[in-house]
Amino acid sequence: MWWQSAVVYQIYPRSFADSDGDGVGDLGGIRSRLDYLAELGVDVLWLSPIYRSPQDDNGYDISDYRDIDPTFGTLEQFDALLADVHERGMKLVMDLVVNHTSDEHPWFVESRASRDNPRRDWYWWRDEPTNWRSFFSGPTWELDETTGQYYLHLFSRTQPDLNWENPEVRQAIYAMMRWWLDRGVDGFRMDVVNMLSKDPALPDAPGGDGSPYYISGPRIHEFMQEMHREVFDGRDGLMTVGEMPGVTLEDAQLFTDPARHELDMVFQFEHVQLDQDGSKWNHHPLRLRDLKRSFGRWQAGLAERGWNSLYWNNHDQPRIVSRFGDGSPEAAKMLGTVLHLHRGTPYVYQGEELGMTNFPFTSIDEFRDIESLNHYAEEGPSSLPALRDRSRDNARTPMQWDASPNAGFTTGTPWLAVNPNHTEINTEAQRADPGSVFHHYRRLIELRHTEPAVVHGSFSMLLEEDARVYAFTRAHGGTELLVLGNFSGEEVPIDLSGWEDAEVVIGSPGAALGPWEGRVYRRYWR
Ligand code: TEU
Numbered sequence: 001m002w003w004q005s006a007v008v009y010q011i012y013p014r015s016f017a018d019s020d021g022d023g024v025g026d027l028g029g030i031r032s033r034l035d036y037l038a039e040l041g042v043d044v045l046w047l048s049p050i051y052r053s054p055q056d057d058n059g060y061d062i063s064d065y066r067d068i069d070p071t072f073g074t075l076e077q078f079d080a081l082l083a084d085v086h087e088r089g090m091k092l093v094m095d096l097v098v099n100h101t102s103d104e105h106p107w108f109v110e111s112r113a114s115r116d117n118p119r120r121d122w123y124w125w126r127d128e129p130t131n132w133r134s135f136f137s138g139p140t141w142e143l144d145e146t147t148g149q150y151y152l153h154l155f156s157r158t159q160p161d162l163n164w165e166n167p168e169v170r171q172a173i174y175a176m177m178r179w180w181l182d183r184g185v186d187g188f189r190m191d192v193v194n195m196l197s198k199d200p201a202l203p204d205a206p207g208g209d210g211s212p213y214y215i216s217g218p219r220i221h222e223f224m225q226e227m228h229r230e231v232f233d234g235r236d237g238l239m240t241v242g243e244m245p246g247v248t249l250e251d252a253q254l255f256t257d258p259a260r261h262e263l264d265m266v267f268q269f270e271h272v273q274l275d276q277d278g279s280k281w282n283h284h285p286l287r288l289r290d291l292k293r294s295f296g297r298w299q300a301g302l303a304e305r306g307w308n309s310l311y312w313n314n315h316d317q318p319r320i321v322s323r324f325g326d327g328s329p330e331a332a333k334m335l336g337t338v339l340h341l342h343r344g345t346p347y348v349y350q351g352e353e354l355g356m357t358n359f360p361f362t363s364i365d366e367f368r369d370i371e372s373l374n375h376y377a378e379e380g381p382s383s384l385p386a387l388r389d390r391s392r393d394n395a396r397t398p399m400q401w402d403a404s405p406n407a408g409f410t411t412g413t414p415w416l417a418v419n420p421n422h423t424e425i426n427t428e429a430q431r432a433d434p435g436s437v438f439h440h441y442r443r444l445i446e447l448r449h450t451e452p453a454v455v456h457g458s459f460s461m462l463l464e465e466d467a468r469v470y471a472f473t474r475a476h477g478g479t480e481l482l483v484l485g486n487f488s489g490e491e492v493p494i495d496l497s498g499w500e501d502a503e504v505v506i507g508s509p510g511a512a513l514g515p516w517e518g519r520v521y522r523r524y525w526r
Pocket of ligand 1 (some may be wrong): 155192
């Protein structure tokens with residue numbers, strides 16, 4: 001499948017590039033930076049939501065699925081962008097957010113109008129709420145005064161959940177997806193798509209964690225197969241990836257098994273929760289063995305059936321170089337090397353290819369993310385240190401194009417402050433520096449495009465108990481790669497027996513790995 005040798009680049013439109021000086025990124029800004037993305041060598045662009053939205057959750061609250069939010073541009077500008085993307089041989093996938101809509105979507109406006117409205121059953125209404133807690137703090141049920149009933153919202157109260165038990169809802173969504181595919185988009189990243197099927201009994205849950213009743217619910221595979229039949233059958237060259245908090249390896253094998261006609265790949269969350277104690281706000285330093293066990297399990301589990309997505313960063317996670325590394329360019333390169341040489345499709349989140357870091361937040365006034373602000377409202381000032389390290393806003397600071405005052409992101413006032421380290425970390429400086437993180441990512445992407453072992457090679461973990469070095473091999477058709485990554489700030493001697501004559505394809509030769517150093521060797525079996 002084409003997407004097995006592809007590299008996907010995620011764009012967070014609010015923070016990528018602003019073309020009209022209003023301080024918020026837009027489609028014109030993305031279009032003006034396509035040559036940069038082409039130089040990086042990525043194959044697919046995933047745009048986080050650009051649909052009409054009140055922007056309560058930065059677009060993951062959609063009020064019109066068939067229109068572009070004026071903040072970002074127009075449908076005409078979208079068509080022009082799509083044409084330019086295709087002209088450069090790249091593809092574009094949209095973000096599909098259909099577990100919930102905005103409470104300003106006409107469907108919900110009608111649904112809440114009266115208990116006998118034809119769209120009442122398009123959402124979940126109950127006389128009594130359950131004790132489930134929302135992902136954004138507080139209860140998952142909101143009382144609607146007009147009709148005296150509660151509606152379900154797993155995320156914010158302005159994001160009511162759609163009732164996928166209702167076939168009218170499903171058909172309306174499928175029609176909307178076909179409309180975008182007919183417009184030329186190349187697939188979808190599907191938001192919390194493993195939450196579409198809920199247990200209709202909606203029972204109370206121990207400790208308020210309702211996830212056992214909506215994570216990979218009773219009809220989820222039926223819905224995924226129906227969607228495939230109704231939307232994707234008979235169409236070629238598309239890619240689908242399902243974001244799936246809480247998905248198990250066993251379920252991922254079912255979702256991504258080509259014979260089942262559901263999805264091409266899923267985003268699982270195991271590795272981005274290894275340094276968490278219960279909630280994302282309580283965290284500890286990563287234990288490398290835990291990471292190797294997790295990645296090793298998913299590599300083995302999807303080796304024969306299904307396919308892995310590979311990611312360190314996205315718009316919901318703090319910057320990995322600050323989280324699993326020491327924030328340095330070396331650590332950024334090593335983390336890229338280790339991830340991109342695994343078996344699966346890599347995703348690069350905007351700025352990751354520069355080694356962009358977390359932001360030095362000092363006050364709650366600097367945050368914009370609804371999840372963070374709700375958490376602060378619930379927990380108070382004592383939560384600020386955790387917010388500084390874990391807030392999603394760390395990923396959402398504007399893209400750093402150059403060293404000028406607003407990093408070349410906007411001529412206006414950025415909606416979220418630019419990281420002060422943009423004077424050091426920016427595309428202009430790195431494109432001119434062959435040793436930069438940018439050119440390192442360009443080489444990793446090139447290697448995936450030119451070395452079949454990177455795409456198809458079998459995976460074998462090494463040094464499973466080593467607390468500092470991540471090591472594995474890939475083998476395919478007489479070619480073998482050895483991949484090494486030093487997850488510590490110390491020099492680590494390595495045993496290279498059998499690889500003495502091997503070629504170093506990424507990094508530089510040496511009997512030891514320097515602090516945070518990554519390296520890839522290649523040898524051929526004749
Ligand atoms: O995220 C779902 C999800 O799992 C996140 O809420 C995650 O738990 C949290 O961000 C970790 O801090 C998707 C989108 O990626 C996210 O941006 C949206 O806010 C959310 O769904 C609701 O649409």
